[in-house]
Amino acid sequence: MNLIHPLKIGSFTAPNNLVLAPMAGITDSPFRVLCLKGGAGLVCAEMVSAHALHYGNEKSGRMLQVNPKEHPVSMQIFGSDEATIAEAAKNAEARGADIVDLNAGCPVKKINKAGAGCVLMKDEAKLGRLLEAAAKSVKIPVTLKTRIALTHKELLGSRLAKLAEDCGCAAVTLHARAAVDVHSGAPNIEALSEACAAVKIPVIGNGGVLEADTARKFLEAGCAGVMIGRGAIGNPFIFKDIINAFEGKEPVSKSPEKRLEIYLDLIRENVSYYGERIGVNRSRKTAGYWIKDFPNASEMRGLFVRLDTLAEIEKLFAETLARLHA
Missing domain, CATH: 3.20.20.70 (Aldolase class I)
Incomplete structure (x- = not known):
């Protein structure tokens, strides 16, 4: 079938x-x-x-x-x-x-x-x-x-x-x-x-x-x-x-690295659609679904919810992704 x-x-x-x-x-x-x-x-x-x-x-x-x-x-x-x-x-x-x-x-x-x-x-x-x-x-x-x-x-x-x-x-x-x-x-x-x-x-x-x-x-x-x-x-x-x-293939989204990359894409879409202030605020609502299940995830969430600009968020994600890849 x-x-x-x-x-x-x-x-x-x-x-x-x-x-x-x-x-x-x-x-x-x-x-x-x-x-x-x-x-x-x-x-x-x-x-x-x-x-x-x-x-x-x-x-x-x-x-x-x-x-x-x-x-x-x-x-x-x-x-x-x-x-x-x-x-x-x-x-x-x-x-x-x-x-x-x-x-x-x-x-x-x-x-x-x-x-x-x-x-x-x-x-x-x-x-x-x-x-x-x-x-x-x-x-x-x-x-x-x-x-x-x-x-x-x-x-x-x-x-x-x-x-x-x-x-x-x-x-x-x-x-x-x-x-x-x-x-x-x-x-x-x-x-x-x-x-x-x-x-x-x-x-x-x-x-x-x-x-x-x-x-x-x-x-x-x-x-x-x-x-x-x-x-x-x-x-x-x-x-x-x-x-x-x-199809018997592996999932594309299970790794923390991929999940964070997808979440950053969503944050960028939110900022593009709503403007920076509202877009960042809306993104915070679902942080618990995304920033989890990897070392220091709670620390990253704590930092993320205090950031107000896309540039700051992109910097935090880049640093976190670099540590995960390492």
């Missing part, structure tokens, strides 16, 4: 079937660019509020910006009103998104109180109306991202996948855990397999993919693609690592 292959989503085809998940505060433009360099076939932007876009929120508007370097990209929107969802989908299409995705799986209370995210799993009629509104408003493919269940009492994955298909969606991403699990527990591979068998559109499996073995299980269960979230935060090259593992 050829596990890595192009991923066709409606009229669009991604070069491979490994996808970066949308993650709030993480999958901004610089990170998406780096994940494409790291082998992702498709990258997804952090979710944007349709309601905020409707009322002209500047921050939300900026989140729809698409860097020419980050294609193919899926723009995720969330909301509870058909008119604003349709408007947001059109906005994403106009800004250059290749795909627009509707979130109906986020368990965050703030999102749920607004009638969006995983609470839409309780009202399939409403979710269907939102999906139809989005699908009818744009020419690019519309997809749904949801979960296999709200609680462990009832699996909903197959039914929600069929709903997405019937409402004009070109694909569905299923997080293989219940909403109550958030990000803990093993993914339910059997539930994914059942959903794959229930529909003709591609099902992309998501949840708990940290290495090639889990990705392989998803694909062998019938998933057309695999979406990776938290596993990519400290390793945007996890996509190439999985491809290499399937």
Whole structure:
């Protein structure tokens, strides 16, 4: 079985079937660019509020910006009103998104109180109306991202996948855990397999993919693609690592030297995109994922978080890399 292959989503085809998940505060433009360099076939932007876009929120508007370097990209929107969802989908299409995705799986209370995210799993009629509104408003493919269940009492994955298909969606991403699990527990591979068998559109499996073995299980269960979230935060090259593992090759990103080189690339992307002050500040948030597992890593982290300029950071990384190579 050829596990890595192009991923066709409606009229669009991604070069491979490994996808970066949308993650709030993480999958901004610089990170998406780096994940494409790291082998992702498709990258997804952090979710944007349709309601905020409707009322002209500047921050939300900026989140729809698409860097020419980050294609193919899926723009995720969330909301509870058909008119604003349709408007947001059109906005994403106009800004250059290749795909627009509707979130109906986020368990965050703030999102749920607004009638969006995983609470839409309780009202399939409403979710269907939102999906139809989005699908009818744009020419690019519309997809749904949801979960296999709200609680462990009832699996909903197959039914929600069929709903997405019937409402004009070109694909569905299923997080293989219940909403109550958030990000803990093993993914339910059997539930994914059942959903794959229930529909003709591609099902992309998501949840708990940290290495090639889990990705392989998803694909062998019938998933057309695999979406990776938290596993990519400290390793945007996890996509190439999985491809290499399937081909019997060594991973490209496991050594501390390679990890620091990739992190420095991300810092430079952040500075280029946001400017030096904001770019450096954003880079500090994920330092713990990158600067670890080598001698004096904690000392380097302590120095790094006190630096304010790219030149200072580049000097620190050069000195650390020289010691590691030695």
